Amino acid sequence: MPGQPAQYQNEIYLHGLADQVPPFTTDATLVESVARERMAPGPFGYVSGGAGCGDTMRANRAAFGRWRIVPRMLTDATTRDVATTVLGTPMAAPVLLAPVGVQSIVHPDGELATARAAAALGVPMVLSTASSYPLEEVADANGAGQRWFQLYWPNEPEVCASLLHRAKLAGYSALVVTLDTWTLAWRPRDLDQAYLPFLRGTGVANAFTDPAFLAGLAKPPEEDQAMAVLRWVSMFTGQDKRWDQLPFLREHWDGPIVLKGIQHVDDARRAADAGMDGIVVSNHGGRQVDGAIGALEVLPEIVSAVGDRLTVLFDSGVRTGADLLKALALGASAVLLGRPYVYGLALAGEDGVRHAVRSLLAEFDLTLGLSGHRTPADLTPESLRHA
Ligand SMILES: Cc1cc2nc3c(=O)[nH]c(=O)nc-3n(C[C@H](O)[C@H](O)[C@H](O)COP(=O)(O)O)c2cc1C
Numbered sequence: 001m002p003g004q005p006a007q008y009q010n011e012i013y014l015h016g017l018a019d020q021v022p023p024f025t026t027d028a029t030l031v032e033s034v035a036r037e038r039m040a041p042g043p044f045g046y047v048s049g050g051a052g053c054g055d056t057m058r059a060n061r062a063a064f065g066r067w068r069i070v071p072r073m074l075t076d077a078t079t080r081d082v083a084t085t086v087l088g089t090p091m092a093a094p095v096l097l098a099p100v101g102v103q104s105i106v107h108p109d110g111e112l113a114t115a116r117a118a119a120a121l122g123v124p125m126v127l128s129t130a131s132s133y134p135l136e137e138v139a140d141a142n143g144a145g146q147r148w149f150q151l152y153w154p155n156e157p158e159v160c161a162s163l164l165h166r167a168k169l170a171g172y173s174a175l176v177v178t179l180d181t182w183t184l185a186w187r188p189r190d191l192d193q194a195y196l197p198f199l200r201g202t203g204v205a206n207a208f209t210d211p212a213f214l215a216g217l218a219k220p221p222e223e224d225q226a227m228a229v230l231r232w233v234s235m236f237t238g239q240d241k242r243w244d245q246l247p248f249l250r251e252h253w254d255g256p257i258v259l260k261g262i263q264h265v266d267d268a269r270r271a272a273d274a275g276m277d278g279i280v281v282s283n284h285g286g287r288q289v290d291g292a293i294g295a296l297e298v299l300p301e302i303v304s305a306v307g308d309r310l311t312v313l314f315d316s317g318v319r320t321g322a323d324l325l326k327a328l329a330l331g332a333s334a335v336l337l338g339r340p341y342v343y344g345l346a347l348a349g350e351d352g353v354r355h356a357v358r359s360l361l362a363e364f365d366l367t368l369g370l371s372g373h374r375t376p377a378d379l380t381p382e383s384l385r386h387a
């Protein structure tokens with residue numbers, strides 16, 4: 001990413017003078033309403049929706065509102081440096097693009113566009129197991145960019161080993177194992193529209209290109225697509241995994257391993273005891289347990305319990321530069337962005353992802369400086385007050 005993130009502010013003013021306004025709003029809290037007007041109802045409902053009545057999605061936002069920034073004056077913050085390195089991965093800012101499956105439901109270029117945008121931005125993408133393009137093609141699109149692979153841990157060990165082998169070969173440097181979605185939650189918006197991308201055959205690209213998966217089928221997908229899709233879906237459904245099975249992943253993956261979906265401090269301790277390299281404190285953007293605690297609420301206690309033993313990442317509800325600042329001040333090493341970049345993808349493809357993320361990073365950079373800080377490392381809980 002060229003120069004400081006805040007330069008994007010100048011670029012937008014200059015674009016404005018040339019009558020080339022950005023592809024959509026620069027306010028990430030408003031982009032959802034733009035997307036609601038322009039996206040088809042099925043995909044919009046799928047992306048924007050949460051579990052149940054949306055109580056946990058609101059709790060995620062409310063949790064940010066309870067922490068307030070207390071800015072400092074006359075400090076040296078004229079030039080900021082927001083670049084960082086997390087688990088050996090260099091990044092232009094403490095941000096990763098969260099794993100989001102089935103991206104072709106919002107834009108035909110799907111994960112390929114996201115991969116190109118991530119490389120241009122200098123931030124890593126985390127590719128979902130349920131991507132609409134094979135992980136090798138996404139790696140090609142990402143080129144010299146940084147990429148991690150998210151695993152929905154299949155019940156078939158051969159298929160699991162095969163996916164990990166392919167991801168390693170294709171240059172994915174860290175593994176993110178998602179624990180909170182061993183079955184999909186009650187999601188009324190999707191039920192009301194009978195909209196489940198999976199059963200429509202999206203998100204199967206990594207299966208239909210996997211030799212171990214194909215070897216286990218009675219008939220090839222061309223002959224019985226419905227059966228192949230059902231087999232893929234059933235591989236991820238049901239909770240047969242336990243903490244004592246984590247060594248299997250170590251045997252098949254030699255890079256950093258991060259557990260995603262940690263919300264209880266005792267689970268964070270178990271992850272550390274199991275020798276994991278990191279965790280993502282996350283409630284899956286409020287898409288799984290409705291009624292679950294706002295993700296930011298549990299971040300401080302988890303950081304105090306295990307922050308010296310593993311890397312703590314955060315997601316769920318980050319929408320503004322101030323949100324990013326707050327999560328970092330409370331001890332996250334970086335945050336994952338979910339829906340905001342997906343709306344960008346839906347509205348303007350690769351450009352849209354870039355616009356959505358650059359807007360948020362520019363706002364973060366300016367907020368950091370105006371609060372009196374030069375780098376993310378300068379942030380501590382004392383930069384905030386719980387109100
Ligand atoms: C449409 C959609 C699909 C998702 N698919 C996945 C997935 O395949 N794997 C995964 O680990 N998380 C998935 N997530 C969860 C995100 O990785 C992330 O935890 C969440 O979106 C963060 O919350 P936010 O959207 O409020 O930023 C998905 C989220 C959305 C909105």
Ligand SMILES: O=C(O)C(=O)c1ccccc1
Nearest residue numbers: 101102130181198203287
């Ligand atoms: O919708 C989701 O939250 C999700 O994690 C998922 C699961 C399977 C396929 C695509 C997305």
